[in-house]
Amino acid sequence: MAAQTVASTTNTVTSPDSAPSVDLGPAAALSCRECGHRVPLGPVFACEECFGPLEIAYDFSAYDTEELRKRIEAGPANIWRYAPLLPVPADVADKPNINPGWTKLVQADNLARELGVTGGLYVKDDSGNPTHSFKDRVVAQALEAARAFGFTTLSCSSTGNLAGAVGAAAARAGLRSCVFIPHDLEQGKVVMAAVYGGELVGIEGNYDDVNRFCSELIGDPAGEGWGFVNVNLRPYYAEGSKTLAYEICEQLGWRLPDQLVVPIASGSQLTKIDKGLKELIELGLVEDRPYKIFGAQAEGCSPVSVAYKAGHDVVRPQKPDTIAKSLAIGNPADGPYVLDIARRTGGAVEDVNDEQIVDAIKLLARTEGIFAETAGGVTVGVTRKLIENGLLDPSLTTVVLNTGDGLKTLDAVASDTGLTATIRPSLDSFREAGLGS
Amino acid sequence: MSVNVRIPTILRTYTAGRAEVAAEGGTLAEVIADLEKNHTGIAARVLDDQGKLRRFVNVYVNDDDVRFEQGLETATPDGAGVSIIPAVAGG
Numbered sequence: 001m002a003a004q005t006v007a008s009t010t011n012t013v014t015s016p017d018s019a020p021s022v023d024l025g026p027a028a029a030l031s032c033r034e035c036g037h038r039v040p041l042g043p044v045f046a047c048e049e050c051f052g053p054l055e056i057a058y059d060f061s062a063y064d065t066e067e068l069r070k071r072i073e074a075g076p077a078n079i080w081r082y083a084p085l086l087p088v089p090a091d092v093a094d095k096p097n098i099n100p101g102w103t104k105l106v107q108a109d110n111l112a113r114e115l116g117v118t119g120g121l122y123v124k125d126d127s128g129n130p131t132h133s134f135k136d137r138v139v140a141q142a143l144e145a146a147r148a149f150g151f152t153t154l155s156c157s158s159t160g161n162l163a164g165a166v167g168a169a170a171a172r173a174g175l176r177s178c179v180f181i182p183h184d185l186e187q188g189k190v191v192m193a194a195v196y197g198g199e200l201v202g203i204e205g206n207y208d209d210v211n212r213f214c215s216e217l218i219g220d221p222a223g224e225g226w227g228f229v230n231v232n233l234r235p236y237y238a239e240g241s242k243t244l245a246y247e248i249c250e251q252l253g254w255r256l257p258d259q260l261v262v263p264i265a266s267g268s269q270l271t272k273i274d275k276g277l278k279e280l281i282e283l284g285l286v287e288d289r290p291y292k293i294f295g296a297q298a299e300g301c302s303p304v305s306v307a308y309k310a311g312h313d314v315v316r317p318q319k320p321d322t323i324a325k326s327l328a329i330g331n332p333a334d335g336p337y338v339l340d341i342a343r344r345t346g347g348a349v350e351d352v353n354d355e356q357i358v359d360a361i362k363l364l365a366r367t368e369g370i371f372a373e374t375a376g377g378v379t380v381g382v383t384r385k386l387i388e389n390g391l392l393d394p395s396l397t398t399v400v401l402n403t404g405d406g407l408k409t410l411d412a413v414a415s416d417t418g419l420t421a422t423i424r425p426s427l428d429s430f431r432e433a434g435l436g437s
Numbered sequence: 438m439s440v441n442v443r444i445p446t447i448l449r450t451y452t453a454g455r456a457e458v459a460a461e462g463g464t465l466a467e468v469i470a471d472l473e474k475n476h477t478g479i480a481a482r483v484l485d486d487q488g489k490l491r492r493f494v495n496v497y498v499n500d501d502d503v504r505f506e507q508g509l510e511t512a513t514p515d516g517a518g519v520s521i522i523p524a525v526a527g528g
Contacts, residue, residue, distance in 0.1 A: 034492075034493070044447070045523065045525060046445075046447055046493065046523035046524075046525075047447075047493075048447045048450075048482075049482070050482075050491060050493070051447075051482070051483075051491050051492075051493040051494045051523050051524070052492075052493050053493065053524075208502070209500075211525055212495070212497065212520070212522060214525075215445070215522045215523065215525055216443065216520060216522065218446065219443075219444075219445055219446045219456055220456065230525065231525050234525060314492070316504070317502065317504050317505065319505075331495070331502070331504075331524070333493065333524040333525055336492065
């Protein structure tokens with residue numbers, strides 16, 4: 001088959017504007033998603049013309065589809081099998097890195113029966129990553145960019161999962177880490193971030209306050225030499241979410257799912273999953289056919305869902321109040337793009353309340369043996385609601401994302417989950433409790 | 438009213454590299470107009486063609502996001518700190 005040239009819809013190029021000064025594989029330049037202004041690869045994230053987000057523009061022009069497919073299939077069982085499609089050097093798999101990805105795509109037949117899904121239901125279970133959330137995927141990209149730009153400290157603003165992923169990646173790479181979190185995070189997440197030995201700083205405020213602080217630190221001499229994975233390295237970091245799309249399609253036998261249900265915090269993950277699917281189509285790795293992307297939020301932080309239902313193009317920020325803290329971003333920077341994608345693909349954006357989130361966590365655990373963090377409760381809960389509302393077609397192949405491990409948010413289910421009975425160590429006591437067969 | 442405005446890195450070409458500049462005005466709109474007077478071109482970076490705050494710009498007066506206040510009509514008391522920050526995402 002002839003070499004495929006990826007079209008401009010995925011922000012790619014056939015030839016770089018100028019040779020990049022750093023080796024980040026097929027990454028050719030940074031391009032503004034809003035106005036198209038282009039700048040060389042560097043640690044910048046906002047367009048100097050319009051403040052719009054900068055994205056990686058690629059040169060995929062040399063790839064032959066079948067050779068690329070073989071190369072991917074022969075690659076390591078982690079995200080680096082997709083290195084030809086990521087902003088990383090070709091030898092990335094040889095460097096010290098926590099090597100995330102290639103997590104299980106669980107065929108969820110029991111959950112499908114409960115929800116009335118007949119077309120095939122799958123859970124992409126990213127709790128299987130090294131620090132038990134999808135954040136390892138994005139941090140791995142940012143780490144390569146940090147190396148390329150010579151940063152010596154890896155940092156981030158975080159709702160918890162990212163803090164752990166940065167701490168672990170920096171530890172393996174031998175870099176200093178210093179990360180910032182809201183001071184009132186779940187204890188489990190604090191421990192899982194602090195254990196890697198980096199510096200962990202609680203900020204008196206919510207995630208949006210932490211994010212604002214980090215943005216200001218970047219412009220200050222105190223933050224010089226710091227690579228903030230989700231701020232000044234964000235264009236590189238965000239690309240890691242494309243690997244979810246790649247893996248889902250490859251695990252389905254190089255086939256697009258009909259429907260995906262994706263959680264929304266900043267909206268970055270959902271937009272990059274869409275980008276990844278479009279790349280696979282344009283590279284000829286999957287058949288071009290329609291797919292729908294559905295966004296899932298918690299009612300207590302639902303700015304994108306509210307805007308979707310109101311028919312708005314702009315997202316009005318909210319003050320978050322939900323147990324789904326990993327999704328508690330009240331001012332989601334990629335919210336408008338999520339609205340575009342949900343509408344373009346024929347999907348929707350929906351939200352569920354805290355009680356429904358807990359019910360969904362238990363439902364997934366009870367039916368499939370997967371203990372999801374609250375974000376997974378949001379996607380499963382929203383899937384159920386979308387089916388009830390007739391917005392998600394149960395006769396089509398559907399993939400639901402679980403982006404983190406339930407051990408990170410034990411508090412959410414601890415209050416009404418516990419012992420069935422307490423008995424004496426005797427058979428009589430066992431029988432009296434009605435536990436025998 | 439005199440306020441201190443924190444300038445993000447990508448706008449410092451308009452302020453001769455300075456990270457913080459002084460400006461006058463009783464509302465955010467007046468402060469931006471005063472910034473434009475002394476640092477020509479900066480307003481068009483912060484405001485869109487309709488004169489509204491650009492979608493990917495966040496502005497804080499002291500610690501308050503002006504989108505939760507009165508937007509460009511948010512009061513800027515004497516001595517207030519105004520921060521202009523590109524919107525970023527993460528989690």
